Amino acid sequence: MFDLAIKGSRIITPDGIQPAVVLIKDGLIADVVNVIPGDIVKKIIDIHDHVLMPGITDPHVHINEPGRTDWEGFTTATRAALASGITTLVDMPLNAHPVTTTVAALEQKIRSANLYTNCGYWGGVVPGNVSELEPLIERGVLGFKAFLTHSGIDDFPNVTVEDLKKAMPIIAKHGLPLLVHCELSTPVPASVAGTYSAYLASRPAAWEENAIALIIRLCETYNCRVHIVHLSAASALPQIIRAKARGLPLTVETAQHYLYFDAEHIPDGNMAFKCAPPIREQENNEQLWQALKSGIIDMVATDHSPSPGDMKQGDYLTSWGGISSLQLALPALWTAAQKRQVPLTQIVQWLCTAPTLLTGTHTYKGKIAKGYDADLVIWNPEQSFKVIPANLQHKHPITPYADETLDGVVLQTYLKGIKVYDEGIYTAPPQGENILRS
Known part of the structure; x- marks a missing residue:
């Protein structure tokens, strides 16, 4: 009986x-x-021509709990995730207090986690915590995150x-990834307070190019899995291709x-x-976009940084950068992707697989295939909606997508076969699990 x-x-x-x-x-x-196998199914749902795909995994989320729950928190973040079909996310080790650079801090974070969706954890690499890396690995972090410039x-x-x-060498020994914020900063113009173009000039593409070149050299030296987070400078792509x-x-x-916005259309002062x-x-x-479509860029992640x-x-110069x-x-990815004739199967590759x-x-996780967790999302790619900040589940409804019309409405989200989200309604108590590497 199914x-x-x-x-x-x-x-x-x-x-x-x-x-x-x-x-x-x-x-x-x-x-x-x-076909449905006879009468051995307890419940049947016919979604007709809506899309069923694997639940999304977002590997780059700042939840900020414990310590800065006034910024976000597990409850609000994981509820927001379900509304976008995200069934697993991975929490970044910074912005919480304490930061996740010790086992004690990781344990405190896990104890505070009220999860509407599944959640894994990255450990942090900072100066002086090398002795904590093995214990964090033993406790189950999925990998590590480091910054090459000030983290904020x-x-x-x-x-x-x-x-x-x-x-x-420690991270490589265990086959885990090192996620790197790749910017190597140099002195910036005296003021970036006025226009967006001035802010853009204050963080030039060369910062990313130089940092990525460094990380590629270290990746080759130590044969350590390296993941470049939130690439924004296309000028760094040739060295990535060679690597x-x-x-x-x-x-x-x-x-x-x-992928959705561009500097030419960003209003000054927002x-x-x-x-x-x-x-x-x-x-x-x-x-x-071309690098993503050709497989040079592997995936898309939100870098949700509330x-x-x-603070915004x-x-x-002074406001929070997130x-x-x-x-x-x-919907943000799908709306932009449609303009470039991207098929739904590539969306699944970038967000799920x-x-x-x-x-x-x-x-x-990440596939609709026999033996995989039944973490699933049903959505309508043809339906549009206007982004109204008050309708967002984030603790603070601040978003550059405000008043944008997006395509792709998430209808239902399932965790291990249990319907947890249904057109704006949360239909079950928190079902999320901690994802810890054994």
């Missing part, structure tokens, strides 16, 4: 989009078949080359806001658009 059968004409499986029936039992996908939080300082030379051609264990993500690295010019961002409203006021977009992950390879969950 617990649930989901029938539809657009089921996205590893073999492509096809009519199918997904059979679910005990939280797993028991099989994917052509004084208690998560950036690393030096010497710090990385100590950390990377991948040499077979280095290097992966790359970009973010929705680098701090909702401020992020680091910055959103660059339209020509640059079209090159990111803050209270008063002021000027480009974009809140967790609830809009799928590739991120699980980074997080090490690829053997049981």
Whole structure:
């Protein structure tokens, strides 16, 4: 007896989009078949021509709990995630207090986690914590994150080359990824308070180019898996292409806001658009699209980095640099992708399949296939909606997508076969699990 059968004409499986029936039992996908098998299914759902795809994995989310829950928090972040079809996210080690650079801090974070969706954890690499890396690995972090420039939080300082030379052999020994914020900063213009173009000039593409060149050299030296987070500078792509051609264990993500917005259309003084690295010019961002479509960039992640409203006021020099977009992950990407004739199967690759390879969950999440967790999202790619900030589940409804019309409405989200979100209604108590690497 199967617990649930989901029938539809657009089921996205590893073999492509096809009519199918997904059979679910005990939280797993028991099989994917052509017809419903007789009367041995407790419940049948016919989604007709809506899309069924695997739940999204977002590997780049700042939840900020404990310690800065007034910025976000597990409850609000994971509720927002479900509304975008995100069934697994991975929390960044900074912006919480304490930062996740010790086992004690990780334990405190896990104890505070009220999860509407599944959540894994990155550990942090900072100067002086190399002795904590092995214990964090033993406790179950999925990998590590480091900054090459100031993180924005004084208690998560950036690393030096010497710090990385100590950390990377340990991380490589366990086959885990090192995620790197790749900017090597140099002195900036005296003021970036006025226009967006001045802010953009203050974080030039050369910062990313130089940092990525450094990380590629260290990746080759230590054979350590390296993941470049939120790439914004297309001028860094040639060296990434060469590194991948040499077979280095290097992966790359970009973010929705680098693919949806461009510098030419960002209004001066609107701090909702401020992020680091910055959103660059339209020509640059079209090159990111080409790299994504060709597989040079592996995946798309939100870098959801929220803050209270008063921290997004002021000027480009002093305001918080982060974009809140967790609830809009799928529609923002899909809206921009449609303009470039991107098929739904590539959306699944960028949001569902590739991120699980980074997080090490690829053997049981990210596919509609027999034996995988029944973490699923049903959505309507043809339906549009206007982004009304008051409707967002984020603790602070600050977003550059305000008043944008986006395509792609998430209708239902399932965790292990249990319907947890249904057209704006949360239909079950928190069902999320901690994702810890054994």
